[in-house]
Amino acid sequence: MNIASLLPRPVVAAAGRLATWRDERLADPRHSDRVAATLGALLGVSFLVCFLTGLLSHLIQQPPTWFSWPARPAGLYGITQGLHVATGIATVPLLFAKLWSVFPRLFRWPLADNALHAVERLSLLPLIGGSLFMLVTGVANIELWYPWLFFFPSGHYAVSFVVMGAMVIHLAAKWATARRVLRRDRTESRASAVGRRRFLVAVGSISGALVVATVGQTVSPLRRLSLLAPRRPDIGAQGFPVNKTAAEAGVTDGAQDPEYRLEVVRDGETVRAFTLADLATLPRRTATLPIACVEGWSASQTWTGVSVRDILDAAGIESATVGVESMQRGGRYRRSVLEPGQVDDRDTMLATHVGGEPLHVDHGYPLRLIAPNRPGVLQTKWVVMLVVS
């Protein structure tokens, strides 16, 4: 049965007028199948890059039993998250261009040719709403602005699967058309080809400009060009950014307590407690390592401290998984875990100095964890305890 026969005549008439408007718009090369397919292909790649790099970060922060993240190469995590954020930002103009280009197709009449086509069209709701959700919340996150109820990583993680699932459906629905229209079309008029190319160049230029305006928070040489970077790798206490200050964490007094001790704990018992003077008798370690934030900024610094391995050796502990605990009383990141492979890397250290100076309290004085190839939120600050298991 034709759906149109069930609807009142004025509705059918209005739908018909919209369909006419739509057909006129689709004659414009900027609304053509080829532009839609080109932008769709770019979006497919960019969303896949964002999904994989985001999933990687999720697995590193909440590792399932089957997942292990190596300590080397030291800067790999920073590269993946810089790529995640830069690709996400580049995707914003691409997505709006794609939505603008295909918007007239929304007013198709009849709404669907058959049941499967209806399901395909319904799948656009999670695809479009989810894609906008991912980009808008992702941008707000790097801008440190959270006008919503949910915890950003949890919401971003869940909706990413919704978008990828909807994208699989959309890809399958459009694959044949995209392959056909992306072949060279010798019948396309010169005016149409010029219009199409100019539109795509314009979109690409905006996308590139937005990346240049922000990517300096990861790519340090471009920092002066990045006029809209929410962070600068060279601005902050001791010349690099701070995520949470001592005041925000409520540890300003505790961090400067002369009675400070680092405890090594196993089975609930303190195996050994170190004063800062005790730690100073252990071998010193210096390494240049990046501190890389999931929000896309990263900054390399030269850290000096005591290798976690040496501390455990001094406490008589062999290979182990180590929980690193902060003196901050609350917060999701007051504790992080070092797997044995990370513990055994000699550059995994409790740092006391950065750039040759004692750590600023906002960077974790008296001791902070710094380890290669690790998210910044897991580089625990104001460390008071190593819990061995």
Added chain:
Amino acid sequence: MEEHRHGAVFVIALVVGWLIIAFGVRAALDDPADSHPLALLVHVVLFDLGHDLVIAPIALGVGLIVGRVVPEVARGPVRTACAATALFVVFSYPLVRRWGARPTNSSTLPLEYGRNLTIIVVIVWLVAAVVVARRVLAVRRDRHEPGPGSMTEEVHGG
């Protein structure tokens, strides 16, 4: 109008795709304290409606106005500059208003974003002006030396 026929591959993709969507929904439902599934759903729906009922009509309306008030030779660059300006303004508005800045942390939002946004918008419109100037010159040249593949044909697509 193109008739939509779907084969077995599409049906498989439909099942796989909705299974992946279901995984995401389950991830939200398994962690309700953090995910706030209802809030997520409301946001996704609002983004759908916000695009279709607000953003797209505004974009089409601006395009229509530019089409009526701007000479044909300049329409493409002006539309591009409008889109770029809108994107940069929306992107940087929370930065300019410093909504995410934390008073005790000077490394958060450390730049003068209002001034920087102005610089970027000025650059966008300067680039647009240069492109328009080049097109005007090309059109004038074509009028004097008309030939195959002239630029006057090209500007219709801009």
